Amino acid sequence: MLSRSTGRTRHVLTISTLGLTVALALSAALGGPAAQGRAPAAADAGWSSASPFAAAGSELSGTVTVPARRGRDTVVKLWLSNARLTSVPDACRSTVTVRERASSVSADGRALTCLVRSTGSRRTISLDALVDGEPGQQVDVTVMVDGRATPLGARLVTPGVPVPQPDLRLLSSPDFLNADVGDLVRGPGFWRPGRTANSTNADYRRALDTILDDWRAERPESVLVAGDLVEGWWGTEVDRSGNFGPDRTLAQRKAALRRAAATYYPQWKERFAERGLEVHAAMGDHEFGDNPWRAEKRRLAPLFEKEFTKRFGRRADGSPRYADRPRGSKHELSAYAWRPRPDVQVLTLNVFDATAGGMRIRLDRPQLRWVERVLREARQDGVRWVVAQGHTPIVGPVRSHGSSKLTYEGGAHSPLWRLFKRYGVDLYLSGEVHDVTAVHRDGILQVSHGGLFAFGLTNYLLVDVYEDRMELDLRDYATHWRDAPDGTRLWETRPQGMPKHLQVSPTPFTIGTAVVDGEGHLLDRSGILEQYTG
Incomplete structure (x- = not known):
């Protein structure tokens, strides 16, 4: 840092x-x-x-x-x-x-x-x-x-004074991986060599080792991933490969979705677990099959959420992983809060609300009431720092790259942002846009960042928490990707697939820094975290 x-x-x-x-x-x-x-x-x-x-x-x-x-x-x-x-x-x-x-x-x-x-x-x-x-x-x-x-x-x-060490270090990397990277041999699907290419190779394994070994060396207490862990076009009408079984009927597509989730999510988690990295993840649009959400895909939304929370919202014995969650909300197991330190409150939000009329980018009412309760109790308890993560940006403008640019309904006028302002949230972390922008408004710093792993866009934010400040360090990797000479790609449920060749430099670079003080002021902005005017 x-x-x-x-x-x-x-x-x-x-x-x-x-x-x-x-x-x-x-x-x-x-x-x-x-x-x-x-x-x-x-x-x-x-x-x-x-x-x-x-x-x-x-x-x-x-x-x-x-x-x-x-x-x-x-x-x-x-x-x-x-x-x-x-x-x-x-x-x-x-x-x-x-x-x-x-x-x-x-x-x-x-x-x-x-x-x-x-x-x-x-x-x-x-x-x-x-x-x-x-x-x-x-x-x-x-x-x-x-x-x-x-x-x-x-x-x-x-002789002088020792360099202070942070009380807490968090690492944030939304949209990691934003791709279906996994060995199909280890899945419960119908894949066999020749049906399609595999969903990983030696290049991808080396690239993942490089990045995750670097993260482990940073010794964060927690890794935050604000959605889009996978590509997630599972059980939808676009996949006719048969890798996860037949998919002509709704029942067959549900079975294919479950098999795909049982293939990719465990391998995604395993990469962190074998390095001792504790992950707290939010749902992104790709965890709901990706937009647009026609009626057929919206019918799968409850199953998409069930498969996600089975791996990230529950323990191995099936019990809820997080005690503080929005009970009564249909997103009870995909939104949660915890305190890594008595003076630090962290919230993970599910900003997707599937309705009969469409997919709304907002919190449902029970989750919104829960957020207010968490923030009110944090302030009553004298919590010093509040960090929240959700998949989409709330305020803008923000840069974007290869993104559908989903944003939270109502922006700065939304009930959620007004709660952030009322209770003094310090930092909101979001993904979706595959680029980096820091927006400071109403004493709240929103950092939207993240990328597309298979296409050379992976960055991460170190958040070092001290008694009187939070220091932010945004880092990027020199990454190169290219297609195979014959044009073939690794397979994933999105028809375009992934480039076969990927190389990541073992040394990341800092491309932006900032400091948030205890009064909500943003100091010492530099690099890509400087003010962006669109």
């Missing part, structure tokens, strides 16, 4: 690459990553303080100024030792999908790649870093502008 250290001593580092000269010179050279076969350009560096020291746990701030350019962007790279960046600099182009030359910070905060837009005038990159080295070590900085490496000055780390 790109940790911050509020209220600590700040030192100012100023780096200038205009002609590679600055007013105050330091001659300390260091061995950072330099261009191979190229002598580093001579450079001067300056600190605002004449002191050659930096206290452990203190913050450093500085700037990199790049020359005026026309016609092409400037690539700035920076490396730090014994300090780490705490945000994505404002002047760097924000990006969602990490790709070559995109702006990002390495997961450990010690490397920056910044793409600075060509404007025809000088651009200044502001940097914020946290000193995390031990006393006696040296904070070193190396900057490279358009391939020219520049060694900079150093500061000796002196």
